[in-house]
Amino acid sequence: MTDDARARAPAPSPDPAVSAVQVARLYFYQGLTTGQIAAELGLSRPRVSRLLTLARRSGLVEIRIHDPAEHPQALEAQLRGRFPGLAPHVVDVPPGSSEALSLERVAAYSAKLLNQTLQPGQTVGLAWGNTLDAISRALTPRALPEVTFVQLNGSANAQEFVSGFVADTLLRFARNYAGRAHLFPVPTFFDNPETKRLMWQERSVRHVLDLQERAEVLLYSLGSRQSQAPSHVYTAGYLGASDQAELDAQGVVGDLATVFYRADGSSWGIPLNERASGPDLARVQAARQTICVVAGVGKARALHAALRGKLAQTLVVDEHAARAVLELE
Known part of the structure; x- marks a missing residue:
């Protein structure tokens, strides 16, 4: 990501739930790594991991496994x-x-x-x-x-x-x-x-x-x-x-x-x-x-x-x- 793109990245929200959704979108939808998300949002990697865990445990993210045989x-x-x-x-x-x-x-x-x-x-x-x-x-x-x-x-x-x-x-x-x-x-x-x-x-x-x-x-x-x-x-x-x-x-x-x-x-x-x-x-x-x-x-x-x-x-x-x-x- 360029310096200009990083400058345009939204600042992390003080609300943990909002931050968890923001991190989850970057991780699951855009395929960014925890390191890339940390750099983009100005967070530490442990903080990103905690927000992903919050998103899963609170139901903000639902993980579905699609078995080929379904x-x-x-x-x-x-x-x-x-x-x-x-x-x-x-x-x-x-x-x-x-x-x-x-x-x-x-x-x-x-x-x-x-x-x-x-x-x-x-x-x-x-x-x-x-x-x-x-x-x-x-x-x-x-x-x-x-x-x-x-x-x-x-x-x-x-x-x-x-x-x-x-x-x-x-x-x-x-x-x-x-x-x-x-x-x-x-x-x-x-x-x-x-x-x-x-x-x-x-x-x-x-x-x-x-x-x-x-x-x-x-x-x-x-x-x-x-x-x-x-x-x-x-x-x-x-x-x-x-x-x-x-x-x-x-x-x-x-x-x-x-x-x-x-x-x-x-x-x-x-x-x-x-x-x-x-x-x-x-x-x-x-x-x-x-x-x-x-x-x-x-x-x-x-x-x-x-x-x-x-x-x-x-x-x-x-x-x-x-x-x-x-x-x-």
């Missing part, structure tokens, strides 16, 4: 073609990776997506489980004024009163966004549908149900007994042997907020749903915005059925599970 992008296109109206996000994972690693990658991606999606003043319905617990641990702090998180399905059983699994998950979401958490202190499954009907008339329970109805965003995963790490509802003592036999007899392949559905996405006529505390799946279909997060090939049948039943608008899924879903008829 596996995630191709899978997203196929999912949109197979399930019209779906907005899929396919997360790449290493070949042969475990479902635990898939969950870690999907949870991290989902946490970032939430920071871009959630808005002040919203009410967000959360269906607890292993996946949302993983997302809650991957969140990065972002204060959202007047945001409210409400539990979509009950979690009470003898073991859960001791473990605190569900409450801890919801409280992490609330603390991360400086919001409020509303727990749903009712049984996951009632012993009798009539007991549920009477409980739903209680004022304290009605308050939570009203919040659920007002939720602008629903965030959930899907339950399946076929995954390497079966969903929490199947392992934490919520279902007895007779319950599981009944689900098999009904052709159940998965659950959403502990409401069960079949391979075609239907949930009508499943007796256990009459005792379940989760929302009617018609409510999920009619929701303003739904985000379904799934990790692991073991959940492919449950996800395929949910997509057939139009139980998701936005989907975050690892590429192995996405491919397995597309292979199902």
Whole structure:
């Protein structure tokens, strides 16, 4: 660069964010080295490196790797073609990776997506489980004024009163966004549908149900007994042997907020749903915005059925599970 050109170069801004954008443009768009940028802007090389790091970490710069095979992008296109109206996000994972690693990658991606999606003043319905617990641990702090998180399905059983699994998950979401958490202190499954009907008339329970109805965003995963790490509802003592036999007899392949559905996405006529505390799946279909997060090939049948039943608008899924879903008829 000539002395005249250097003289015309804009002085670095005192605002670090503005300086970070300026440095990023020179580095990524014009292909200048850190040394050349330092000379042009009158900065030290370490300062230039720090500004590039700021640009990446603060989201001013997004780095996308374009794989020649474009596996995630191709899978997203196929999912949109197979399930019209779906907005899929396919997360790449290493070949042969475990479902635990898939969950870690999907949870991290989902946490970032939430920071871009959630808005002040919203009410967000959360269906607890292993996946949302993983997302809650991957969140990065972002204060959202007047945001409210409400539990979509009950979690009470003898073991859960001791473990605190569900409450801890919801409280992490609330603390991360400086919001409020509303727990749903009712049984996951009632012993009798009539007991549920009477409980739903209680004022304290009605308050939570009203919040659920007002939720602008629903965030959930899907339950399946076929995954390497079966969903929490199947392992934490919520279902007895007779319950599981009944689900098999009904052709159940998965659950959403502990409401069960079949391979075609239907949930009508499943007796256990009459005792379940989760929302009617018609409510999920009619929701303003739904985000379904799934990790692991073991959940492919449950996800395929949910997509057939139009139980998701936005989907975050690892590429192995996405491919397995597309292979199902």
